[in-house]
Structures are given as structure tokens and as C-alpha cells.
Amino acid sequence: MGFIARNFLDKKGVKKKKQAPVSPWDWQVELRSPNQKHLAKIAQGCEIAMGAPSMGVLHLNGKPIEPYANASIVWSDDSTLLAVPVWTNGWKQVVKVFTIDGQCIFQSKQRYRVLELHDFENGIIKGIDSPIYQPKKMELFVATERL
Template sequence: MSVGAWSYESTFISPNGIWTASVVNANEIAMGAPTSGTLKLSTGFVFENCNPSFVWSDDSRFVAVPVWQSNRSQKLAIIKVENSKFIYYKKSFRVLELSSFIGGVVSGIDSPIYKPEKFELNLSEIINSI
């Protein structure tokens, strides 16, 4: 299940049923623009400037979430749930709408409204370094 980049909140239980992640208090970053809020994990971890279009990894160990930067681009943060450590994927994006995180591969669309580009990012090396 995925949530659009213009959503105001989202809550998902991890595939193993142990953890919960929510983006709350999201507001538009500009009139009619996608939203930004606070990611809260049931572990107590809190991360600001997140878009509600996040996904759990199929093994429930990671959350991939778009994070707004000061220049209104996004970075993809990958959070390891058990220790609350995170790392950013090196590339910047326009507006991420994530759909899945299976076998270390995150899939989705960058800029779903204007010139959309589907993508698949193999994050195996990144997630092994966290």
C-alpha cells in the first residue's frame, strides 16, 4: 500500500506486525504543493521534514522516506528501525511517491504530476552499511 505525496498523514504497520511508522502534522510546503510532516516510529524515533509517502522494507528492518531539503528538493532517507540510524541516498529528487521496498529495492515515481519518471533504486549496499 502506498500514499501520495500530497497526503496529510499516513500510518503503516511493519510487514511483521511489530513496528508502526506515521507521518503526522503534515502541511503543504507551498500552496498546492506536496506536504511535509514529522515521521514518528513506535521505537520513539522522530524525524522532521518528511513526506507521508514512505514505505516499509519487506523484511521490516527499514523505512524509506522522502525528506525535504531547504531548496525544496528531496533526499531519500533510509532508516534502520532497530537502532534509529539513517543514511541518505546520494541523488536528489523533485517529488517522490514511493510504492514498494522489496529485496533492498525501492520503487516509485519521481514527480508524479509533472514529467513523471518511474525509478527502482537498489539500496542493498546502503542498507548493509547502516
């Protein structure tokens, strides 16, 4: 596994590569930051129930940082933050944002069904809540205050 990219044009019309969304049903993920300096990885996840999305221990640069992570992670465009769907009680998800040293600086108040994160640009995380059943677009503005 590696960095899966899709081409797009930035605001200046310059062709750039952007990561393709990671499926919430993937059992493992290995995703390098856009600047290629950092690695987020779930080596061996498992289904939370038969046929359901996955959960596993997320490692950032080799250090375990979140035991209940879902594989649909996304790096910020500047490679300094990592957005992670995390399972909570009642099988709902919140979004946590980690710095490159593994410190959680943000957790969403909103709870989601199943997240597929697509982009993390200019402090805004975009994705789909429940991509298979009654999908709903989501946008989350990340406050940079520490928890």
C-alpha cells in the same frame, strides 16, 4: 488510517498483500510494517507551499526520527527498514532509510522533485519521481553500510 493493501502473487505464486502507495500530498500517514510489529506515523503534516506536497515529523514506534519527512513512506519487505522521502534545501527530496530503532543508515545522493515510493524489496526502493508532472520511474539500490 491503517494499512492499505493490494493483492499480488509472489515468486512462488502465493497470494500476498502489499501496501498501496501513499500519496506525497497526504498530510498524515499511519503505516504498520508488513509483520505488524512497528508503526510509522506522521500525525499532522502541512503543505510545503499552497497545493504542494506535504511535510511533517515522522515518528517510528512513538519516537520522532525525522522532522522534514514526506508521507509517501514504504516499509521493506522484511519489516526491518523504512524508506522515507525527506525535504532538503531548494525543495528537493532525498531518500533516507531508517532501522526500526530509528537510526538512519542510508541517504541517497540523488535528489528528486517529488517522490511517491511504491516498493522496498530485496534492498531496492522503487517509485515515481514527480507523479503528476512529467513522471519518471525511479529505482534506488540501498547500500547497507552505515552513514
